[in-house]
Each structure stands twice: as C-alpha cells, then as structure tokens.
Amino acid sequence: ENEDSTRKTEPADQPADSLESSGPQCRSQIGSLARGLKDEDGTLEDQKVTELKDKLPDQIHSPKEESVVRMTKYHVPQGAGDIVMIQSDHTGAVDILSAELETADLLGEQRKAQPPPLAPPTTWTTEKMKEFKARMGKEKNGRMVVKRGEVVTVHVPTHPDGKRVCWEFATDDYDIGFGVYFDWTTVTTTAITVQVSESSDEEDEEEEEEIEGLAPVGDVERGSKSCVRSRYGEIMPVYRRDSHREVQAGSHDYPGEGIYLLKFDNSYSLLRNKTLFFHVYYTS
Numbered sequence: 361e362n363e364d365s366t367r368k369t370e371p372a373d374q375p376a377d378s379l380e381s382s383g384p385q386c387r388s389q390i391g392s393l394a395r396g397l398k399d400e401d402g403t404l405e406d407q408k409v410t411e412l413k414d415k416l417p418d419q420i421h422s423p424k425e426e427s428v429v430r431m432t433k434y435h436v437p438q439g440a441g442d443i444v445m446i447q448s449d450h451t452g453a454v455d456i457l458s459a460e461l462e463t464a465d466l467l468g469e470q471r472k473a474q475p476p477p478l479a480p481p482t483t484w485t486t487e488k489m490k491e492f493k494a495r496m497g498k499e500k501n502g503r504m505v506v507k508r509g510e511v512v513t514v515h516v517p518t519h520p521d522g523k524r525v526c527w528e529f530a531t532d533d534y535d536i537g538f539g540v541y542f543d544w545t546t547v548t549t550t551a552i553t554v555q556v557s558e559s560s561d562e563e564d565e566e567e568e569e570e571i572e573g574l575a576p577v578g579d580v581e582r583g584s585k586s587c588v589r590s591r592y593g594e595i596m597p598v599y600r601r602d603s604h605r606e607v608q609a610g611s612h613d614y615p616g617e618g619i620y621l622l623k624f625d626n627s628y629s630l631l632r633n634k635t636l637f638f639h640v641y642y643t644s
Contacts, residue, residue, distance in 0.1 A: 475544050475593045476615070483596075483610035492530055492607045496637040504554070506536065506626040506634045513555045514640060516620040517547045522642030525620050526611040529638035531603040536634045537625030538608065539598030544591050544618045552640060558627075598625050611643070 486492070496502035506512050516525055529538070593615070601608050612620070626634050 475542075475591065478542055478593045478595050478615055479613065481540060481596055481610045481612040483608070485606040485608055487606055489530055489605075489607060492528065492639075493532075493637050496530075496639060499639070501554075502639060503635070503637050506624055506636050508626060508629045508631060508633055509558055510626050511557050512624040512626075512636070513557070514622040514624070514638070515553045515555065516622060516640055517550050517552070518614050518617055518619070519550050519642045522614070522644055524611050524613050524643045525640065526609070526643060527622060527638065527640050528607055528609045529603055529624070529636060530607045531637070532635040534604055534629075534632055534634055535600050535602050536636065537598045537623070537628065538596075538601045538603070539594075539623045539625070540596040540610070540612065541621040541623065542593045542595055542615060542618050543621060544593065544616070547617055547619065592621075595620075598623055600628075 504512070518525070527540075595612055596610075622638075622640065624634075624636055624638075626632075
C-alpha cells in the first residue's frame, strides 16, 4: 500500500523538465486535483488521473485561436452609403470604410459610359405601295439605290421644333434590312445627311476616325472605339423587312438631344442592288 501511494503521487513531485508536454498550468491543475482527491477518498485510480489529463488541456484555448474566430464573423455591408468602423484588438486603431466611396471610383466611369435605356418605337405598315412610290419618286431625295453589300445610314438630328421623328420606306422586288439607333451627341446642325459604307464594320471605323481626337491623350485604356460605342443606344435592331410587299413605317419620341441613325442594310446581298423609297420627317 505504501509503494502504491508513493507511485501515485510521483507526478506532483517530479521536476518540470520530466513532466508531460501539456503545459505548466495543466500540470499544476492536474497535480492539485490529484492531491485533493487523495485526501478526500484516500485512494486515486489511474483511470481518473488519465481522464483529467485528457479533459483539462481541451478546456484551454490560446488567444490566437479566439481572435481568428472573431474575425470570421465580420461581414461588410453591401448598401451604398453604409459606414463601417473596424477596431483592431492588437493596436486599437480604428479604420472607417464607406461602401459608397469605395465603389464610386470603380464604377463611376463605367456608369458614365453607358447611355440610358431607350423606349421602343411605334411601327406599322400600309399597303399603298404604288401611291407611296409615286409620291417619293417626285421628291428630290426620296429615292436611292442601295448597292449589293452596302449599308446606307441616314443621320437625322433632333429638331428643336419637333418632339418625334417618323419614317416610311419601301423597296422594289426585294426586301432590305432596317434598324434605328440613337447617338447621344450635341446637335450642331439640323440637316439630314446620308452615309454609304460597304459594311457595318467599315462604318464604325469611319466614325471612330472622326472623333479620335476626343479621346484623352495618353490614356491607353480608353480608346476611341469604346468612346464611340458608348454614345449609341439601340431603338430597333437591324433585321430584314418585307418592304417590297408593304410600306414600312414607324415613329419614335425624342429621348433628348442627339442624332437618329436609320440604317438600311443590304450587306447580306451579294448579287442584287435594292431600289429604296424613303421619307423622314418631324412632328410636334
């Protein structure tokens, strides 16, 4: 019995370098609890000592692990204008973040580059083909030939006395592609002009050359091409119309100051030229 008692009390009397690697605090707690149980009961089983050794180290957490858990619970608010104050546990410094200011620099240029959405046009057709062609044949600029592989763009500036632009067109024998776009630009003249190009790509290149000088000097990221395309808004996409069967007509209310682009597309035709009769006018 004396030998067993001596062997059971050895962990509390050994030097620090011969104890187990659970730390000084754990070893002292295990030794004190072991002595208290021995005084109360007179005996201490090896199984209870082993359970205490396994249980107490699990209840001790390092400060580093606690700080990691707290940081993972932090969420940045997504609303514009929200202000977040973050205080560090180590230095006590306070940082102020503003969601609105943080996103303004990143999205400001992109928002400015995109034009506002445009309302769809009002379209209709009429069956008075002969009357319309006879009337447009007498007009000075009411008739033209769109050659094979060409795209004709009619530039119609917004007029200060008008609120709506209207168009009518028809063709002989074959259909033609038609679409309407809007150029958000300053109007310097109310004259209607016609531009002819061999394809839509070539027309874009010509427009890029016209305003190439408007691009910021030394700004490689903002090329002239992106500046040009950011000015345009789509009202009606280009697709083929049965203008050889019915007169195609439509109108659109002014969204603001700018230039309407009426595109007559014959680029898909490799063999046939199209005779086009068209009329563009304003209404108030």
